[in-house]
Amino acid sequence: MEVPQRTAAELYLELLKQCLTRYLFGESYVPAVPPKGTLQHRLFQPVRRWLAAKDMEVVRHVPFDPQTRAEGRDWPAEAESMAGLRRLDNLQDLVTDVLRRGVPGDLIETGAWRGGVTIFMRAILEAYGDPDRQVWVADSFQGLPRPDPERWPAEAGDEHWTMEQLAVPLEEVQANFARYGLLDERVRFLSGWFKDTLPSAPIERLAVLRLDGDMYGSTMEALE
Numbered sequence: 001m002e003v004p005q006r007t008a009a010e011l012y013l014e015l016l017k018q019c020l021t022r023y024l025f026g027e028s029y030v031p032a033v034p035p036k037g038t039l040q041h042r043l044f045q046p047v048r049r050w051l052a053a054k055d056m057e058v059v060r061h062v063p064f065d066p067q068t069r070a071e072g073r074d075w076p077a078e079a080e081s082m083a084g085l086r087r088l089d090n091l092q093d094l095v096t097d098v099l100r101r102g103v104p105g106d107l108i109e110t111g112a113w114r115g116g117v118t119i120f121m122r123a124i125l126e127a128y129g130d131p132d133r134q135v136w137v138a139d140s141f142q143g144l145p146r147p148d149p150e151r152w153p154a155e156a157g158d159e160h161w162t163m164e165q166l167a168v169p170l171e172e173v174q175a176n177f178a179r180y181g182l183l184d185e186r187v188r189f190l191s192g193w194f195k196d197t198l199p200s201a202p203i204e205r206l207a208v209l210r211l212d213g214d215m216y217g218s219t220m221e222a223l224e
Helices: 007-018 037-055 066-070 085-103 116-127 168-179 216-223
Strands: 029-031 057-060 104-111 135-139 185-191 204-213
Touching: 007 085, 007 116, 057 066, 057 085, 066 085, 085 204, 104 116, 116 135, 116 168, 168 185, 204 216
Parallel strands: 104 135, 104 204, 135 185
Antiparallel strands: 029 057
């Protein structure tokens, strides 16, 4: 039986998914960061600054589980994406289907973290020679907002805003794009809270919208 040959584009995208998730390298540690707003966080900040000045940080050992990483059920220490391989597979299917059928419109992710998913979006366009579509990267680049249970009752008790590891500066995300050779004029950044940036964003049409705002209000604002 003849074995089907995978194309260079498919091989490139498969390798990129394993790099963006660090599935290929098997990380076995995570930074130790107490939640914002806690006494532990306030007490630990001077220690973290002192360590950072010496290029050190406190980490804890965790066993690497390939299945957990593939399903996107852990928080990688260094990976550009925590989406996992299966979600990136799904994204690849969606974007290639859009390209195959000629569905007009750009690509966007609302809630980008370190930029891994949008890096992969741009890579798919590059791999298949799409000349025009833009990739929009929408994020506050300063973490998540405090919950607003008066407006969004479903957010009562939400603690995403305390998670310092979700705050990734714009410059770091841009550097991650550049690391993979994918930072160009077709990558557009929308920096700020969704309620402030999305209504006036100069987007004419979308073909793929990936919602990853974590919170109920962030998701509804992106949909609206």
